[in-house]
Amino acid sequence: MTGINRRAMLLGTAAALAAPAIIARAAETIRIGVVSPETGAAAESGQYMRNGINLALDAINEKGGVLGRKLEIVVADDQTTNPGAVLAFSRLASDHSIVAFIGSIRSTQVQAMAPGVLKTAKPMMIGGTDPKLTHQGNRWLFRCRPNDTYSAKTIAAYGVQTLGRKKIAMIASTDAFGTGGREALTSELKALGITPALTLGYANQQADFTPEVLQIRSANPDLITSYFTYETDLGVFAKQLRQLGVRTTWLGSPSIVDTAALELAGPALYGTYGVADYAVNASPTSKAYAAAYEKRFGKVPDNQSSWAYDATNVLAIALANAKSTAPEAIRTAILGIQGYKGAEGTYDFDQNGDGLHGYSVVQNQNGKINFIKYVEFPKPS
Amino acid sequence: MLAILPQLLYTGVGIGAVYAIASLGFVLLIRAADVVNFAQGQFSMLGAYIMLVLLVGVGVPYWAAFLLAVVLMAGFGVLFAGAVYWPLRHRSQLTVIISTIGASILLPNAVLAIYGPSPATVPGLFASQGFRLGSVFVDSQYLSIIVIAILMVVLQYVVFEKTLLGKKLQATSQDKEMAAMLGISVAGMVLFTFAYSAALGALAGVLVAPVLFVSVGMGATLALKAFAANIIGGYGSIPGAILGGLIIGLAETLGAAYISTPYKDAFGFVILLIVLLARPRGLFGELIAEKA
Numbered sequence: 001m002t003g004i005n006r007r008a009m010l011l012g013t014a015a016a017l018a019a020p021a022i023i024a025r026a027a028e029t030i031r032i033g034v035v036s037p038e039t040g041a042a043a044e045s046g047q048y049m050r051n052g053i054n055l056a057l058d059a060i061n062e063k064g065g066v067l068g069r070k071l072e073i074v075v076a077d078d079q080t081t082n083p084g085a086v087l088a089f090s091r092l093a094s095d096h097s098i099v100a101f102i103g104s105i106r107s108t109q110v111q112a113m114a115p116g117v118l119k120t121a122k123p124m125m126i127g128g129t130d131p132k133l134t135h136q137g138n139r140w141l142f143r144c145r146p147n148d149t150y151s152a153k154t155i156a157a158y159g160v161q162t163l164g165r166k167k168i169a170m171i172a173s174t175d176a177f178g179t180g181g182r183e184a185l186t187s188e189l190k191a192l193g194i195t196p197a198l199t200l201g202y203a204n205q206q207a208d209f210t211p212e213v214l215q216i217r218s219a220n221p222d223l224i225t226s227y228f229t230y231e232t233d234l235g236v237f238a239k240q241l242r243q244l245g246v247r248t249t250w251l252g253s254p255s256i257v258d259t260a261a262l263e264l265a266g267p268a269l270y271g272t273y274g275v276a277d278y279a280v281n282a283s284p285t286s287k288a289y290a291a292a293y294e295k296r297f298g299k300v301p302d303n304q305s306s307w308a309y310d311a312t313n314v315l316a317i318a319l320a321n322a323k324s325t326a327p328e329a330i331r332t333a334i335l336g337i338q339g340y341k342g343a344e345g346t347y348d349f350d351q352n353g354d355g356l357h358g359y360s361v362v363q364n365q366n367g368k369i370n371f372i373k374y375v376e377f378p379k380p381s
Numbered sequence: 382m383l384a385i386l387p388q389l390l391y392t393g394v395g396i397g398a399v400y401a402i403a404s405l406g407f408v409l410l411i412r413a414a415d416v417v418n419f420a421q422g423q424f425s426m427l428g429a430y431i432m433l434v435l436l437v438g439v440g441v442p443y444w445a446a447f448l449l450a451v452v453l454m455a456g457f458g459v460l461f462a463g464a465v466y467w468p469l470r471h472r473s474q475l476t477v478i479i480s481t482i483g484a485s486i487l488l489p490n491a492v493l494a495i496y497g498p499s500p501a502t503v504p505g506l507f508a509s510q511g512f513r514l515g516s517v518f519v520d521s522q523y524l525s526i527i528v529i530a531i532l533m534v535v536l537q538y539v540v541f542e543k544t545l546l547g548k549k550l551q552a553t554s555q556d557k558e559m560a561a562m563l564g565i566s567v568a569g570m571v572l573f574t575f576a577y578s579a580a581l582g583a584l585a586g587v588l589v590a591p592v593l594f595v596s597v598g599m600g601a602t603l604a605l606k607a608f609a610a611n612i613i614g615g616y617g618s619i620p621g622a623i624l625g626g627l628i629i630g631l632a633e634t635l636g637a638a639y640i641s642t643p644y645k646d647a648f649g650f651v652i653l654l655i656v657l658l659a660r661p662r663g664l665f666g667e668l669i670a671e672k673a
Binding site: 039040041042043044046048063066174200201202203205206207208210211212214215217218231232235236245260263264266 | 384385388389392396399472490492497498499501502510511512518537589592593594596597598601602603606632634635637638642643644648
């Protein structure tokens with residue numbers, strides 16, 4: 001009995017001695033909460049997202065961190081569902097040592113977390129491109145990708161003005177992202193005097209796209225435009241489109257140049273155009289990012305990681321400029337970032353919290369994504 | 382719009398045949414063990430992953446990988462029975478259902494943890510993607526699926542109606558106590574059904590993988606439709622499962638083409654509702670009715 005007591009006492013003493021050390025270490029790091037899909041339909045993009053964050057984080061910490069402290073991330077799984085995202089965020093929000101968040105690339109999940117973010121009143125970097133997210137009075141959301149007003153503007157401008165197409169078919173997911181994209185593209189086309197010849201919605205996770213493809217074939221458009229959310233849906237659609245003999249030019253939202261989509265659909269996507277917020281050859285910074293990413297992870301990066309990489313860097317810059325971890329100071333510092341060259345493009349934050357205002361147009365040439373041009377739009381005042 | 386009808390019918394029957402095969406596995410378990418297995422779709426997912434690993438990871442030839450995936454999943458079916466069903470077999474049906482729901486959450490997440498989240502492709506049964514027959518593109522994979530579905534139905538019929546094993550299985554499903562008194566090994570029959578049902582699930586999975594890709598979420602996509610097919614056809618009815626699968630496949634494809642694409646998934650379930658209202662026991666009635 002005495003032995004046990006002595007051992008317990010020793011353990012207790014050790015714990016008591018170690019405790020202040022643990023507290024001191026915790027105070028040294030600046031903690032950033034990350035809500036990412038680790039399980040569920042988009043688990044794949046969660047992995048890419050963490051790759052991007054870690055790449056930025058390690059570089060920052062190697063140089064001594066920010067404000068003399070190292071950065072550290074705390075990851076919570078959103079399960080690729082809206083309830084999952086809300087749960088993951090509330091878990092992170094209850095941890096008061098977390099100073100800022102990196103949220104989802106999926107608009108619908110950002111939308112679900114938005115009320116919680118507003119209540120927590122700490123900055124969240126987001127990758128969802130539904131324009132509404134930064135235009136509904138939530139001052140704590142900061143977007144590290146250009147929103148879909150710009151993807152729609154770019155699709156409309158390139159499809160109609162550069163390629164000269166008039167008879168346009170549109171296929172979009174019925175979720176928040178797809179609906180936002182469809183609405184934005186419809187209004188941009190209208191501004192150019194064009195009503196789409198065919199608009200199709202589909203629910204995510206379809207096993208077959210024959211009815212959609214046949215309707216497109218019957219409408220005989222000269223340009224197909226798309227807002228696909230999941231790579232598997234895009235892959236099934238692309239394969240069946242080609243099998244059923246549709247060779248029409250296709251200009252899609254960024255998912256069409258997504259690494260996973262390229263792997264799944266293969267030759268079915270050759271020749272297609274896409275608008276991309278991240279393109280390897282868009283700028284020296286994006287090239288350098290691709291090289292670093294490929295060296296470490298053995299894969300060519302896409303926007304699933306580049307936005308998160310930028311989000312981490314933007315946060316680090318904001319923290320350094322703010323010289324504080326107070327939410328309001330970080331917010332002001334983020335909005336003050338102008339002309340920062342990230343992997344996705346040049347960040348000029350506007351008062352809504354949108355960092356980027358343009359898209360690249362790229363083309364899939366035999367599986368290689370070739371940069372065509374960058375279309376920049378003026379920042380709203 | 383009538384010009385596209387033949388193509389729609391072909392695809393509708395093809396996708397319907399996938400639902401039908403997946404649904405067959407469901408029905409067998411209901412008949413033999415009175416178990417509604419919510420993890421049935423996950424058998425398809427696991428089968429597809431086993432094939433993927435054998436094919437790409439180990440480098441086994443195509444047909445061997447295809448057959449091995451189905452055989453290995455039959456073995457997995459026995460393990461599944463031992464872990465998910467056997468300890469709870471004397472409890473209420475609901476307890477077992479919840480246990481299978483648990484398995485349906487565990488299995489995809491286990492695959493996610495082991496294999497990672499990237500969806501992958503596997504080649505189809507034939508090198509050619511298909512051929513053109515008049516205005517119809519005959520996708521070779523859907524053709525294989527339809528042919529294999531027909532073979533499975535014939536096999537199922539022969540096994541259940543013409544062999545002693547089938548008679549034992551039927552006897553077990555109708556009255557376990559009576560079957561046991563007649564010297565039939567009830568446990569053996571139940572385990573056999575689990576194995577067979579998992580193999581059928583795997584078959585659906587490896588067949589649909591070239592069309593749908595191999596992904597962690599594929600099981601859920603299949604399971605819901607297979608379950609609805611089973612209810613439409615008649616709870617626990619084998620011909621009903623086949624017919625139900627085809628009805629859902631066709632309803633989705635035709636409904637999406639002629640009425641609305643966003644509500645594609647709804648058409649199958651609208652038919653489900655109509656059938657439940659008009660013929661609550663499904664098109665081919667329910668086992669209870671036969672027993673009464």
